Amino acid sequence: MAAPADKAVRLTSLSPGAGCACKLPLAKLEELFAAVGPGLRPASGDLLIGALEGDDAAVLRLDDARALVLTTDFFTPIVDDPYDWGRIAAANALSDVYAMGGRPLIAVNLAAWPGDGLPIALLGDVLRGGAEVAARAGCLVAGGHTIDDPVPKYGMAVVGLADPDRLLAIDRVTAGDLLVLTKAVGTSAVATALKHGAFQQSAAGVGAVDSAVASMALLNAGASEAALRAGVRAATDVTGFGLLGHLHRMSRASGLAADVYAGRVPLLPAAAELIEAGFVSGGTRANLARLAGVVDVDPGVPAAVSVLLHDAQTSGGLLLAARADAVPELLAELRAGGLPAAVIGRAADGEPGRITVHAGEPPG
Structure with missing residues (x-):
């Protein structure tokens, strides 16, 4: 259930970008890639999908039957209930693995939290929501990293496993699909x-x-x-x-x-x-x-x-x-x-x- 409107702490009021898990605008993202230049690896060899393909995650082939899928995502609150925010952020981070045709194996939490002004128990609720969704996915959550930040943020870095011959990718659409x-x-x-x-x-x-x-x-x-x-x-x-x-x-x-x-x-x-x-x-x-x-x-x-x-x-x-x-x-x-x-x-x-x-x- 959503948090009541009169909840003591309205998390969305602390998020200047609330309303979406806002990515960098596409034009600016493309400008950033151009500025980084050769520092971003395109796919080659066992790196099946790299930074320049514009896909949902990076994919590294381990052998003929296995490929690692690596992704991360985090964002500011878009709902007021901290448990729901944790569930949503975890599902969002895990989604990139599913979008590649993989299954998530292990994740670490990424959190930013104000040292003063927000009860640490609320962050506990966020992490509990994330852990619940990860458990449903069969994905282990093994620690993570938290920094002091006036604007709260939460997400995960996720490692998954996929069949390199059955990957889903953005550049494989055919006419008539x-x-x-x-x-x-x-x-x-x-x-x-x-x-x-x-x-x-x-x-x-x-x-x-x-x-x-x-x-x-x-x-x-x-x-x-x-x-x-x-x-x-x-x-x-x-x-x-x-x-x-x-x-x-x-x-x-x-x-x-x-x-x-x-x-x-x-x-x-x-x-x-x-x-x-x-x-x-x-x-x-x-x-x-x-x-x-x-x-x-x-x-x-x-x-x-x-x-x-x-x-x-x-x-x-x-x-x-x-x-x-x-x-x-x-x-x-x-x-x-x-x-x-x-x-x-x-x-x-x-x-x-x-x-x-x-x-x-x-x-x-």
């Missing part, structure tokens, strides 16, 4: 409204927060396993760059364009209404600006839905590119696991990275 999204979007809209005290203990507000927390704390383990069984080779998890931002990276890396059918994209409860009320995070606005030159939106798409396609997600679902003949069984398995999975579009020949968002239904 159907695009499958496994979770609803809108977490940033809900978190932004929560930060601004918009819900005021209303039943609808509490329900919206609870739905968002449940989605963010849900592991992508089942979705990853289903994707591997369906023969999927291309995937990413949907986080701070939003659905269209991550799809842009996938399609550009694969040399393809993409069509998205807005009405097919699952939305969290109340997300569209919150966008209409103005609860748009800074991360979402940055995504809209960054993608303006590569995304074409049909005028018939509702404005709020168009914004939600850019919503800066925290611990979102997996975006899978699957062969059309594998999709019925894949969808059935995902939905049997309780996921609101849907076919939201298709990869196509065209300008690499160009996305067209349609208001109508796909042909056929």
Whole structure:
């Protein structure tokens, strides 16, 4: 359950970026990579996926049957309940391993906490939430590192294991693949409204927060396993760059364009209404600006839905590119696991990275 609005410590009020697990804007990230230059290793030899591929994690081959998957993620509070924040942050960090087709083995905590002003017991609740989710994933948590910082932050560094011949990567989409999204979007809209005290203990507000927390704390383990069984080779998890931002990276890396059918994209409860009320995070606005030159939106798409396609997600679902003949069984398995999975579009020949968002239904 979400923390009550009158909770003594409102963690979201301590987070200037609350509303999303905000990544560095994509343009600045690319500028940073260019500045570092040869200090970042591209894939070569046993380094199957390195820094320059733009994927969700680094992958190092150990032998013909095993590859290590290494990732890290952390962020400021996006909910007020410290236990929920811990659960969400852990699920978010573990997600990068699942997005590569791996399973997490071991993690260490990364935490920043004010030496004065916040009870240390709250950090204990955060770590307890993270440990609970890691245990569900079968991932050991072995210590970590904490620093004194006026703005609280929490996350994990994670090591996983994958089959080097069955890796999921962003550059393996083929023309005609159907695009499958496994979770609803809108977490940033809900978190932004929560930060601004918009819900005021209303039943609808509490329900919206609870739905968002449940989605963010849900592991992508089942979705990853289903994707591997369906023969999927291309995937990413949907986080701070939003659905269209991550799809842009996938399609550009694969040399393809993409069509998205807005009405097919699952939305969290109340997300569209919150966008209409103005609860748009800074991360979402940055995504809209960054993608303006590569995304074409049909005028018939509702404005709020168009914004939600850019919503800066925290611990979102997996975006899978699957062969059309594998999709019925894949969808059935995902939905049997309780996921609101849907076919939201298709990869196509065209300008690499160009996305067209349609208001109508796909042909056929």
